[in-house]
Amino acid sequence: MRKLLIANRGEIARRIIRTAHRMGIETVAVYSEADADAPHVHEAGQAVLIGPAPASESYLLVDRLLDAAARTNADAVHPGYGFLSENAKFALAVRDAGLTFVGPPVKAIDAMGLKDTAKKLMKTAGVPVTPGYQGDDQSLARLEAASKAVGYPLLIKAVAGGGGKGMRRVDDPSEFADALIAAKREGEKSFGNDGVMIEKLILRPRHVEVQVFADRHGNAVHLFERDCSLQRRHQKVIEEAPAPGLSASLRGALGAAAVKAATAIGYEGAGTIEFILDCDDVDTTGDPKFYFMEMNTRLQVEHPVTEFITGTDLVEWQIRVARGEKLPMTQDQLRIEGHAVEARLYAEDPESGFLPSTGRLRQLVFPENRPGVRIDSGVVEGGEISIHYDPMIAKVIAHGADRQSAIDRLVGALDATIVEGVRTNRAFLARLVDHASFRDGDVDTGFIARHAESLKPPVDIPDRVLALAALTRVGGYNPPSAQTMFERAGAWRMNLPSRRHVDLFPDGGEKRALSLTPEGAAYRIDGLDEPVTGALYWTGPQSVEADLGGELVRATIVERDGSFELRIGGRVFVIGTSAPDADAAEGGSGHITAPMPGRVLAVFVKPGDKVEAGARLLVLEAMKMENRMTAPVSGTVTKVGVAEGDQVAEGTLLVEIESEDQ
Secondary structure, three states: OOEEOOOHHHHHHHHHHHHHHHOOOOEEEEEEHHHHOOOOHHHOOEEEEOOOHHHHHHOOOHHHHHHHHEEEEEEOEEOOOOOOOOOOHHHHHHHHHEEOOOOOOHHHHHHHOOHHHHHHHHHHHHOOEOOOOOOOOOOOOHHHHHHHHHHEEEEEEEEEEEEOOOEEEEEEEEHHHHHHHHHHHHHHHHHHHHHHHEEEEEOOEEEEEEEEOOOOOEEEEEEEEEEEEEEEEEEEEEEOOOOOOOOOHHHHHHHHHHHHHHHHOOOOOOEEEEEEEEEEOOOOOEEEEEEEEEEEEOOOOOOOHHHHHHOHHHHHHHHHOOOOOOOOHHHOOOOOOEEEEEEEEOOOOHHHEEEEEEEEOOEEEEOOOOOOOOEEEHHHOOEOOOOOOOEEEEEEEEEEEHHHHHHHHHHHHHOOOOOEOOOOOOOHHHHHHHHHHOOOOOOOOOOOHHHOOOOOOOOOOOOOHHHHHHHHHOOOOOOOOOOHHHHHHHOOOOOOOOOEEEEEEEOOOEEEEEEEEEEEEEEEEEEEOOOOOEEEEEEEEOOEEEEEOEEEEEEEEEEEEEEEEEEOOOOEEEEEOOOOOOOOOOOOEEEEEOOOOOOEEOOOHHHHEEEEEEEEEEEEEEEEEEEEEEEEOOEEEEEEEOOOEEHHHHOOOOOOOOOOOO
16 A cells, blocks of 8 residues: 545544554545645645535545546545445445555445344344344334334334434334334435334433454454443434443453454454443343444544554554554453543534534634643634534544543543634533533433533632632733733732722623732732632633632633633633623524525424414524524514525524514
């Protein structure tokens, strides 16, 4: 393998480029018109334009990718993940062109491509599968009969599905027919296949997956498991390795089952066997029962946590296996070292139902050179988050000697991450991984929904946070060279202390007037429930340490127009530096506009309709997601500015509602 073409973009393209260059392999990047200035284009040895921005006109066109390989004399292709990474036709076309495909055999991709076929194969191989129906007879009568045999509640799942698409929960037989029609329609639309299967619904599942590797010499190993239970809309949010709370016997059984699954289909390269653990159904040893869910015949987004705990480079393993080499390590040589946790940083707004956010990254700062912290990102400051691709900004990964230290490092790394220009889920992620129940390892796929209230942003601002905010106001925003904040503030006066006054306007609260009186290198802060003495020291351009009455507090400070953020231990406190506009309108607006460019999939209201706050108005498709737009107020619809199928720009008027309060 002399020159490797990466048939992908973003952070995974950059990730592959790094390993290839370290191994002395030349690289070729491909890019769409939207990615002309993307980092992966500049970091590869060569780059080839393959088409317009939409993936369907660029990254998903096999002929364009093979032409790029031919033009650059590449002799191998790495598909990354997503796009064509699990497309058997693409893998076959690459090999038919005389190129090395850095991935599994075509027959293995085919075997695992459909969920029902995969489960039949696993059942034959002796791997436990979820009770259900995976038959070819797709008639309503047969599926209804199968549903009765499985029992309610159950899941209808598209056989070619993924990411929650084509999946419907059914709690009662009366709901079955409508749910079946919806699942089939979504499966046909998303995957070109309306086939479904029926499964028992496990009410309190954990999503645990096992990383496997195999070579063409008959060797197969597992690199232990990852827990991916923290999900939203069936999309992974937090991943960690190893899975917390598993017994040695369960860990061994999962690993053995995963290797058996890979061996059964003659697998080669990197793959992931995904299992469901039923927390409500345990065996005689107290371990939950587990069932095969599906296999991903590619590298996973969350592979860095496995690399951290095993000390391996899985992309290097992929390349070596593709070159015909034996696996670099045997099962006996693989060990778990410490713990790793990964958070997916997305351009989305948790306060608005996690709607995707688009725009230019005016500022993008990640924590640099922190022990045990790794950042995998596909964008840089000045780049753009567009409507055409997944809105992931970065993966923030932390490793520690144990689970708690890994979590601590991840919270600190998230606090120190600064993104301006788009809204992000950064603060939500920090609250999530710092949640007491997550720290206790009490995880399942219902975690986020169950803890929705406690995962909301903090409302009350503690006195110690107000004290810290006052110190940063007095101390300014330039970090010291070798001075204390007192010396830097120029507060010394002959005979009398210089008292400083600071007015703070906590977000959602009333004005707080604090006074600060110098006491040596510190300040006595009055105006709180109880006075406190504090000293503050800048440790970086936007990071501080403060001694507040003997308590050490570390924080990241992010200045905004008229306010600033204090990030402390995963929590964010917004404090204004001036009084809010007294004339600002109260309550929700009846003027609903598109929060991003997209396509209108459905409109549910018309002028004259009466709607309640929260009622659905329309569905807007953007950034590969369907976003449900709801009424912010109760009232009467006075205008509908779009129709089904319309392509709209950000800010386009969608619906106007005359509020009942007007």
